[in-house]
Amino acid sequence: MTYTILYDGAKTDIFNETILPLFEDKEFVSFAFDMNALPALPEDSRVLLWLSDADLYLALPLAVKHLWQVGFLPHPEMIRLYRTFDVPKKAKEALQDIDSVEEAVLADLMTCNDDLVFGSVMLGNPSTMRPASQMDEGLMSKLLHLVTFVRNLRHDCLFPYKLTTAKNTTVSTAALGITVVYRASGSDFTRRTVGETLVDESTLNALILAPRSLSQIVNFLVTKLFSKKAEQGVLPDYLGHIKTESLVIKGTKELAYSIDGQQMMAESVTLAVQKDALKVLSTRLPKKENPAELKESMRISGLPKGQSINELISRPLPWIYHSDPEEVKETFVTLKENARTSESYLVLMVLATLLATVGLFANSAPVIIGAMILAPLMAPIISLAMGVLRQNTDLMTVSGKTLFTGIVMALTFGTLLTLITPLQAINHEIGARLSPTLLDLAVAIISGIAGAYANARSDVAKSLAGVAIAVALVPPLAVSGIGIGWLDWHVFWGAFLLFMTNLVGIVLAAAATFLLMGFSPFHLAKKGIVISLVFVGIVSIPLVLAFDAMVSEQRVVRALEGSQIEDLEIKDVQVIHGSPMTVSVKLLSQSPIEAARIEQVKAKIESEVGEPIRLEATSVMVR
Incomplete structure (x- = not known):
């Protein structure tokens, strides 16, 4: 079995040092990746790619066109593709996984306006949605982007969107932003919100963020930053979820959107799934399901609709949303x-x-x-x-x-x-x-x-x-x-x-x-x-006044309960407010208690209380 390796020519030294030693006992040929000087390879050639994300955007369409069987070797600048194709982080493990594949599996590819998408497509105000998309990083990065997100929200309005699914179902709503991924695990937030499945379907997952107030934004941020697990089947009111084979999104003006973080503008955004487009050498991809007819799923009951759309797109978000009378x-x-x-x-x-x-x-x-x-x-x-x-x-x-x-x-x-x-x-x-x-x-x-x-x-x-x-x-x-x-x-x-x-x-x-x-x-x-x-x-x-009296009573009880005056022990202290205050106690002693001793107890309690009291004392002999 002969492998063809396309590698990043700008990092030849790293390639020679870390990747080539893994192929000492294998038949292979290697070429520095160059769009203008690609080798002529027959169909079903086993082509291993050691490339950055930027080069992979160019290489994968070629693999689809020439029907190559591709395997992925981890590259220092391969960031987005790791999650899409579950590539091992260590080159040795990745090669072992590729070697174990007898027959390549067919994988779908997601496109946006015919451009390849590895991770996600995001629509909305770039200054707001960019930090939102980057909150899946480390804790400090999350907190920094959180501050940026909140600062930008002060002047943000929702945008009107019209979404048309593969089955020509139209959804008109207002949203702060829309995130579209192929697989729910494409981002931490979509995974926690929608949940993961054990199988792949040739569908897109669109999450629509449509808060009606800044208080709902706070809820969104807390969920995104700190939630660890998805509540399957549960969506908050400010989120909608559409699952479909293709999606066309339009607005009332030119749309700002990003593909894997790269900012773009267009009159409309068309997202689609290229079904079984790429042959992949991997055993780590989820099982693929290809039913005769894919069913669309739409959970949009909480999204703005009707007159509320016009209200939400005309002014910045309030701290509290005032519901439309029709909605309540x-x-x-x-x-x-x-x-x-x-x-x-x-x-x-x-x-x-x-x-x-x-x-x-x-x-x-x-x-x-x-x-x-x-x-x-x-x-x-x-x-x-x-x-x-x-x-x-x-x-x-x-x-x-x-x-x-x-x-x-x-x-x-x-x-x-x-x-x-x-x-x-x-x-x-x-x-x-x-x-x-x-x-x-x-x-x-x-x-x-x-x-x-x-x-x-x-x-x-x-x-x-x-x-x-x-x-x-x-x-x-x-x-x-x-x-x-x-x-x-x-x-x-x-x-x-x-x-x-x-x-x-x-x-x-x-x-x-x-x-x-x-x-x-x-x-x-x-x-x-x-x-x-x-x-x-x-x-x-x-x-x-009653609470203050209760606090005073508890203070007296706490000070006296279990205290001792020589051989006398005070128990079961009760305070009855009046003029004067009545204090009821039980005095435990090994000998009969004389009146003078009781006066000592009364004096001690008055010193604790700070006012004259009426003492009710019960004498108990302890042997």
Whole structure:
């Protein structure tokens, strides 16, 4: 078997030193590659190429034309071709792989406007897309290109594109850029986004980057830089994927594009696959599939369309995209329906309140959780948040009336059940809802975010948001009803403050979440957000005081628990705020404790607290 070697004449010394010694026991002839002085070789000649990428762009069309069987030897300037044909990095391993091939395999070649493509074709603003394409390098290079990418984005708009597939399917959209590769492994980002397959198909993979806001760009960058694995079948809203045999891309003006990093301009870009064009001596290429009819795949549901295209190409990207009413029509319709008072809402409200009240009296957390699941308060609260955000008077009025009706019913039935129940002791479950703090406001905010997100996303179970919101609302209302029934205004006020804390926190968080998801322009949402912040600020005053008291209590407990005064050990410290503060402790001793010793303990605690206290001490003999 005789090999013909075409090598880089500009690096003859390196070739003689590193490549020729590998062929000492083989029959070969070698020629410096020169387009004007190529040897005349018959079909199916085994031609080994030790060339740079620049020379390979010229040599491979010749191999296709003359039907050579080609093998690739690693060259210092062979960069793009490594990934396309999976060439070993060591020359000895590459030659061993070539020697093991009995029959060359047929490989596809990708072209762009009839120019050969090894890696990818990228369309878009060169100053933006060039650093984006180079983020597959080392960490420092990634960070430098990230800074360049973000800086260029400040003034970037999306471009209008019209894409026509091999089956004449037309896609009109707006995009920041488009990347086209033959195999998904052609770049790190396409591999992580689309995933790798174990077989080759004679198709192109086009990834369309179409963010509607700078926040989506941040998501894209984080994914590109730090994601390690593709989520098969999952594409974010700002990406589209088209898989087809050929693709024609046009714009409203001349297109800027690059082939393997080389910048070009054209009126249109035509990409195609030359099927089974090249005979390759390799065992490392993926298995090839040639079905009778290749199927196109299009995942473009999240791409801009209709009126939104004109909006996105006319101005730089905003930090937050304000959704087109047509795109969120279903969400608005659902929220308007949820804002109304219905028979099922009233029935579930009564049942949830009664169940919560029984659970509170029984001191049973599972029963209270059951009431949380039944509660229908999610619907009017989320609708109210949207009404506040968009300053929609009708939506605020209807949802407010529904919410008020639910509150009145909860207080009424909670009070009635309390009046016929002969229990008047504050147990753990009731007492846990009498002293709200900033932590309870945090629960409300998280619940509001969950509720808004679930209502805006059809693929998220809305029942989850209902549970999250009910957790924060139904039990406090039931405890408020118990306080009315007992005529205990301390119980009523503490629980109702918790209810109001959660209500305003949920409304604020849900409105802010809808704003971030683009359901309202900021100039319209500003008034509602400010009003919500004012209510949260007012409610937060007692919460801050209660939280500060809780921190002080924990500080006292931490300082005293387990401490010793001579042979006395202090255990089970509890602090009850009042005037003066009451501190309850258990004193462990091996002998009876005299009154003077207890005074010593009281003095120590007062020095720790910094104020007079009332001491409740229990003496325990330890032997």
